[in-house]
Amino acid sequence: MAADNRPHTLARLRAGELKGIQRLDLSCGLSEFPTEIFDLADSLEVLNLTGNALSHLPDDLHRLTHLRVLFCSENRFTELPACLGQCSQLQIVGFKANQIQQVPAAALPPRLRWLILTDNCIDVLPDALGDCPALQKLMLAGNRLRQLPASLARCHQLELIRIAANQLQELPDWLLHLPALAWLAYAGNPLATHHVGVAIREIPWAQLQLQQQLGEGASGVIQQALWQAPEQPPMPVAVKLYKGSITSDGSPLNEMAACIAAGVHPQLIEVQGQIIEHPLSSSGLVMQLIAPRFVNLAGPPSLDSCTRDIYSATARFSLDVALRVAQGIASVAEHLHACGISHGDLYGHNILWDAQGTCLLGDFGAASFHTDQAPALERIEVRAFGILLGELLARCEATVPAELTALQGHCTQAEVMARPSFTQVSQQLSAMRSH
Template identity: 65%
Template sequence: MHTLADLRAGKLAGATRLDLSCGLTTFPDEIFSLSDSLQVLNLSGNRLTELPADLHRLKHLKILFCSNNPFTRLPEALGQCEQLFFVGFKACEIVEVSPRSLPPQLRSLVLTDNRIESLPDELGHCPHLQKLMLAGNRLSSLPESLAACHRLELVRISANGFRQIPHWLLKMPALAWLAFAGNPLNDIHTQNPIQQIPWQQLTLQQVLGEGASGVIQQGRWVDDDGAGHDVAVKLYKGELTSDGSPLNEMAACIAAGQHPNLIPVEGQILGHPQQARGLVMQLISPTYVTLARPPSLESCTRDIYDGTRMDLATVRRVAAGIAAACRHLHARGINHGDLYAHNILWKETGDSLLGDFGAAAFYPDQDTGQMLESVEVRAFGILMAELLACCDASESDAAALQALQARCVQHDVMQRPGFAEIVQTLGA
């Protein structure tokens, strides 16, 4: 984190990124001293309510974070920033989004956890838009003009007021990741019975990981018969995430049941002293590692691979396992919503586990469910393309997988294969 004092003293001259969180109530003019270099500006966690009309003087500005500030309107100054492609105003108090606030190069718009009831039709005039994060607002519809955004791939509308998912949205050619839990939809979910594990039977150990929805710790579970089990314990937070409510995530995890390519859930925690909700899961061997890192701001909707290589048989095995997990979920009326390599654990044998149900949701109805499956198939096709890019096989040897991958990502949503057909084709 930088300081205003260093900025004023000229110590940050030539900086390409500036992070200021120091209780600002007004935009410091000194920031304009970086107009020839600044590309990333992070003003999150201040008390700002507006930005200067001449913000476009930061002529190289590409990425702007202004989360956790009491803005009530998305600043119109953004619309004049010619290179700005990422706009993040999470957890503000925004009610109004003006058409004039949309920059011409907009690719990612993050407006999670605000008070927005409607969006302007002009949002559909943003041809580069790929990612739209709107969870935790007061929306009951989206502008139909968005159908013209043919690059739009990721949409988060969880925890709003939608009574149905727009069918035109599900037919968009590039849409691959959709989160919609926590809306007043008439979903067809029936709760599966699950073992209740008393809190007193659990002993927590080291933290294994922490995400937006909760904390995962290694633990020891001594069951009713006195048998001990090494487990992973996830305690869910109550706060809204960019994907939706952590409690919706927990419900989807439980409903998913058991499958060889899903992380097994042992039970639900009963009697936590602070009434926290949580799950006890099987502890996964450290021989499993995450397949890729999440997208960067620049890659937007594409995961980052760190030199991973695999042979064609391993590619097929990983793809077959994940397709089988997706077939299982959709047969139960569950849309994963975040089918990405960074949510997959794998090992070099090709064994794989699909995790992270943070964006998962239940089908509103069967007809919509079939369209949701076709959307998720595109996400699977993108994953297949990434796996094939990690493969050293010749073009002729990989031809069959390449053909399947092309069918999964074709623009005509209803012509894509279902997961049952994909599993059959892969020989899973």
Template identity: 65%
Template sequence: MHTLADLRAGRLAGIERLDLSCGLEQFPPEIFELADTLRVLNLSGNALDQLPDDLYRLDRLEVLFASENRFTELPSALGRCKRLSMIGFKANRIEHIPAQALPAHLRWLILTDNHLESLPEQLGHCSDLQKLMLAGNRLRSLPASLANCDRLELLRIASNRLDTLPDWLLSMPALAWLAHAGNPFSTCPAPARIRRIPWRQLTVSQQLGEGASGIIQQGQWQSEEGSRPVAIKLYKGELTSDGSPLDEMQACMAAATHPQLIDVLGEITDHPEQRRGLVMGLIDPEWSNLAGPPSLDSCTRDCYPADLTLDLPALMRLATGIAAVTAHLHARSLTHGDLYAHNILWQPDGRCLLGDFGAAAFHPAAAQAQALERIEVRAFGIFLQELLDRCPAASDESRLQTLAQACRQDQVLARPAMHEVHRLLLQLSEA
């Protein structure tokens, strides 16, 4: 994090990224002195409610973050920034988006946790748009013009006030990651039957990690059957970029058991702070994430270790395992919504576990189930191609390449069902 004192003293000359979070109520004019080099400007965590009209003077600016401020309108000045492609205004008070606030080359727009009730039709003119994050607003509809955004791959519309999921949305050719839980149209079946585990039976030893939806701790569960080590996830009540943590919890319980899922042992009851939580199987620390999440540059593509190389047996085991668990979820009227390598724990021999149900959702209507599942098939096709790109031995496996292409084809309903993908991978593994 940089300081205002360093900025004013000229000690930041030549930097490409500026991070300022120091209670700012006004845009520091000294930022313009960085115009020759500044690409990324992060003003999150301040008290700003406007930006200067001449923001376009930062003519190299590509990324602007202004989350957790006091904006009530997306600043029109953004639209005049010629290179600006990524905008993040999460957790403000934004009620309105002027059409002129949308830059010509907008690629990634984050407006999670605001007060939006509608979006401008001009959003559909943003032909480069790939990632649109709108969870936690008050949207009652989506502009039909969004159907023109042929490059849109990731859409978060969970926890809004949408009465229907538009049919045009389900035919968008590039869409692969969709989160839509927590809307009036969303259906949530009767709560899954799951063991109830009183908090008094749990002893917490250490924190294992913390994500957007909750904290995971290692602990011990003392039940009538004896004592066993477990992972304890306590959910936050706060909105995440994907939606509500409690919707995630419902999806985790509904997913039930599968060899490629972390075991959910029970739901926590009688927590002293009335927090919701799950008790899960403890994963050996030798398991690791297959990839890192997308970067500012990659936008919708995971970042794999540069030296990662797979042999063909490991690739087949990985692909078959993830196809199997995704087909399992679809059979239970669930989509994962975030089928990415960074949400997969793995071992070098190809064993794998699919985690992070933050974007998961139940099918809202039987008539839309097939299209929703085929959208996720595209995400699998992207994942499969990423594996193939890291497996030298796969260059001769034309059937795998053909399968990856079939899963990614533009015609949504022409893609194979996930159970068909799994069956074909099993056949190829046995050949």
């Protein structure tokens, strides 16, 4: 029987047409939770109510006994509903872009793995967050947090945290020594960071002729364009215009500052200049146009994989190509940290590569400037690199040398400051490639 790809509607739900489905997506201006959803309790695992006008959920939500994932972003909640804590199978909770001010301890489900509270009005988080041992991913950008609960130090599975655009005065030491933490974004807080402004060419909007759209992400839109500088032949470029809103990673304007400060490196997409005189006063960059042979190394994590990228089932690398990609990324990470920048999102889905192993690191949406804790910040990113290296080695066609496996283990060990620096990693990989 052919799959039913028709949109989910309230009428179809009420008519019983959706019986047996595992995922329900309803976005139709709901102001009340439709009780007919409980008719799906025998099968429903993913409930997406994003983009409605909801402010409450039923106290007996736990009747949805198979519910693993709940998205209620872009609604009107002012408090994270306490009924979530009674949902025994609930692992992923997403309430981005509401008006949430209160997060009761009772609202935290026992199997919580991934919590999304981006773009709300939260001042304080409960200490009970530290009692969520399965917590891997915590998205808190764009709130009013002045500190994090110290109980999070007990969350030894926490691998990714987004705390950009809050009111944090410092990064606590316990945060930087979490054994599994690999992806950290903290820009846009009143922290003492070391950001040295970098001079950059200004390119008037009138010199740019936009062509087709190349892509769109959370932080902005990328289009191909022709840049006609005075007394120069037209040059094909990419133009990225930034959105003003808070993303899951933080502020697009912080991303732009990091892109500029990153400077020039063979594994970076070169920034040609900053756009001025845009008719809508939009911020943007003119960047090198990437050859079409470059493709994404991986896809982003899924709901099931949580913090791990998704690779093509056919993805295979020769040892030489895997080493070349790894050495390129280690080299550009070394460069960024020398510039005082943590990339914050060192992942295969943010890497472009070609069949020869030439690679480019993109997407600075989670980038942050160093505080005085630079050595620990670097070692957190070394763990992200070690995870990436492990993914490459797992897909190698040849036998992986023991020294390469050992390096991967060294990068991902639980003791943060025992990990190597990117300079040491890059030197080891260079030595291996030269053998």
